[in-house]
Amino acid sequence: MQRLLLTLRYDGTRYHGWQVQKNAVTVQQTLQDAVERVTGVRSGITGCSRTDAGVHADMFCCTTDTESPLRGDDMISALNANLPRDIAVYDCREVPNTFHPRYSAVRKRYLYRIWNDRARNPFWENHAVHITRPLDADMLNQAAAGFVGRHDFVSFCAAGSSVEDTVRNVLHCGVAREGGLVTFSVEADGFLYNMVRIMAGTLLEIAAGKRPCDSIPEIIAARSRDAAGATAPAKGLILSRVYYNDVK
Amino acid sequence: MQRLLLTLRYDGTRYHGWQVQKNAVTVQQTLQDAVERVTGVRSGITGCSRTDAGVHADMFCCTTDTESPLRGDDMISALNANLPRDIAVYDCREVPNTFHPRYSAVRKRYLYRIWNDRARNPFWENHAVHITRPLDADMLNQAAAGFVGRHDFVSFCAAGSSVEDTVRNVLHCGVAREGGLVTFSVEADGFLYNMVRIMAGTLLEIAAGKRPCDSIPEIIAARSRDAAGATAPAKGLILSRVYYNDVK
Numbered sequence: 001m002q003r004l005l006l007t008l009r010y011d012g013t014r015y016h017g018w019q020v021q022k023n024a025v026t027v028q029q030t031l032q033d034a035v036e037r038v039t040g041v042r043s044g045i046t047g048c049s050r051t052d053a054g055v056h057a058d059m060f061c062c063t064t065d066t067e068s069p070l071r072g073d074d075m076i077s078a079l080n081a082n083l084p085r086d087i088a089v090y091d092c093r094e095v096p097n098t099f100h101p102r103y104s105a106v107r108k109r110y111l112y113r114i115w116n117d118r119a120r121n122p123f124w125e126n127h128a129v130h131i132t133r134p135l136d137a138d139m140l141n142q143a144a145a146g147f148v149g150r151h152d153f154v155s156f157c158a159a160g161s162s163v164e165d166t167v168r169n170v171l172h173c174g175v176a177r178e179g180g181l182v183t184f185s186v187e188a189d190g191f192l193y194n195m196v197r198i199m200a201g202t203l204l205e206i207a208a209g210k211r212p213c214d215s216i217p218e219i220i221a222a223r224s225r226d227a228a229g230a231t232a233p234a235k236g237l238i239l240s241r242v243y244y245n246d247v248k
Numbered sequence: 249m250q251r252l253l254l255t256l257r258y259d260g261t262r263y264h265g266w267q268v269q270k271n272a273v274t275v276q277q278t279l280q281d282a283v284e285r286v287t288g289v290r291s292g293i294t295g296c297s298r299t300d301a302g303v304h305a306d307m308f309c310c311t312t313d314t315e316s317p318l319r320g321d322d323m324i325s326a327l328n329a330n331l332p333r334d335i336a337v338y339d340c341r342e343v344p345n346t347f348h349p350r351y352s353a354v355r356k357r358y359l360y361r362i363w364n365d366r367a368r369n370p371f372w373e374n375h376a377v378h379i380t381r382p383l384d385a386d387m388l389n390q391a392a393a394g395f396v397g398r399h400d401f402v403s404f405c406a407a408g409s410s411v412e413d414t415v416r417n418v419l420h421c422g423v424a425r426e427g428g429l430v431t432f433s434v435e436a437d438g439f440l441y442n443m444v445r446i447m448a449g450t451l452l453e454i455a456a457g458k459r460p461c462d463s464i465p466e467i468i469a470a471r472s473r474d475a476a477g478a479t480a481p482a483k484g485l486i487l488s489r490v491y492y493n494d495v496k
C-alpha cells in the first residue's frame with residue numbers, strides 16, 4: 001500500500017464543498033469516483049481542509065492509499081481523463097504513511113477577492129464578490145495588519161464549531177489592488193471554520209465606515225463571534241497554497 | 249437623437265460572436281434587446297469589431313443612437329439589469345454623430361492566452377488554449393518581434409475575406425509568461441479577419457519546432473495564407489483594449 005499525495009485545482013462553483021455529503025455533489029466524492037475508475041478499487045481520500053460550497057482551490061492537497069502501480073504523470077493523466085473540466089490534478093507524489101495532508105501542513109494561504117467597480121465583471125462572476133462603492137485598499141491593508149500574530153481567533157470562528165484550541169498564528173495578512181480587483185491575502189499556520197470569510201466580512205465593514213480602521217485588535221480581544229463582522233460570501237474565497245516541510 | 253458610446257466586457261463562451269445572426273445568440277443581439285427594454289425603442293448598435301464565436305472582450309466599444317434621456321451611470325445600471333451575467337456595460341458617454349466605433353478607432357490590443365502545463369487549468373478552461381509541451385516564452389517573444397511594423401498581412405488573413413487593403417501597422421507584439429500562463433499580446437492600427445488567431449497559430453508552430461524562430465518576415469513576404477500556420481482556437485482570444493483619439 002502506497003500513500004500518494006495528490007495536488008489539484010478546482011472551480012468550486014458547482015460543488016457543495018470538499019467533504020462527502022449525502023445527496024450533494026462534492027469535490028471529494030468526484031475525486032474518489034475518478035480514483036476508483038482509474039485504480040479499480042474504492043479507497044478513501046483525506047483532504048488538507050474542508051472548503052465550503054462555492055469556495056475554490058488553486059492548490060488543494062489530499063492523500064489516498066493505493067495498490068495501483070500508476071505514479072506521477074501517468075496517474076495525473078489518468079485521473080484528469082476521469083474528472084470533470086472544473087477539477088484538475090496537477091501533481092502526484094509518493095509520501096510516507098505518516099504523512100497527513102491536514103496535520104502535516106505547516107501553513108496555508110487563502111485569497112479573498114473583491115471586484116470593486118460600479119459595473120459587475122463577467123470574468124469574476126463566480127470568483128469574486130462585487131462591491132460597487134470604491135474601496136480604499138491602502139486603508140484596508142493597514143487594517144488587515146491587525147490580524148498578524150499569534151492570537152485566539154475565536155471571534156473569527158463560525159458559531160457551532162467544535163474546535164477546542166482557537167489560537168492560530170497569522171504570518172502574513174494584506175490587501176492590494178490591481179485595477180478593479182482588490183485581493184485580501186492571509187497566511188497562517190491554520191484556520192478556524194469560516195475564519196477567512198469572517199475576516200473578509202469584517203474588513204468590508206471597515207471599508208463601509210461601519211467600524212474604525214484600527215478595530216481588529218479589539219475584536220480579537222473580545223473573544224466573541226458577535227464582535228466580528230458578517231461572513232463574506234463563499235465565491236470570493238480561494239485556497240491558494242498549502243505548505244509542507246518535507247515535500248515540495 | 250444622441251449617439252452614445254457604450255463600453256462593455258463579455259465572456260464570449262455562450263455566444264456566436266458579436267454580429268447578429270439568424271438562429272444564433274450573439275452579443276450584439278443580446279445588447280440590442282437590453283437597449284430596447286431600457287429605452288422602449290428598437291435601435292441598431294454598431295460595434296468596433298466583429299469578434300468570432302467563443303472570443304471574449306475585456307473592452308468592446310459600440311454606439312447606439314437614442315432619444316432616451318438616460319446617461320452615464322443611470323444608463324449603465326439600467327442596461328446591466330437587463331443583460332445576462334456574462335455581459336456587462338461599464339462605461340457610457342455622449343459622442344458626436346460623426347463618431348464611428350470602428351472607423352474612429354486608431355488602435356486595438358488583443359491578447360491570446362495559452363495555459364501551458366501538463367494538467368489543464370479549470371480557471372482557464374474557456375479563456376485559454378491548453379498546450380502541454382513546455383513553451384519557451386522568451387524564444388516566442390523574439391519570434392513575435394518579426395510582426396512589428398507596417399506590412400501587408402494578407403498571409404495572416406482568413407481566406408475568403410473581402411477586405412482590399414491588407415496593409416496594417418503592428419505597433420507592439422510580444423509574448424510573456426506568468427506562471428503557467430503564456431500571453432501573446434499584439435497592438436495594431438487595425439486587424440484583418442482572424443489575423444491574431446493565425447499569428448498565434450503560427451507562433452505555436454514555431455514553438456513546436458515546425459518552423460524556425462525567425463520565420464515570420466518570410467511568411468509576411470510570401471503574401472499567401474498558405475504560408476502561415478493554422479488558425480488557433482477562438483477561446484484563447486480576447487479583445488483587450490480599443491483606443492480612440494478624441495474620447496478616453
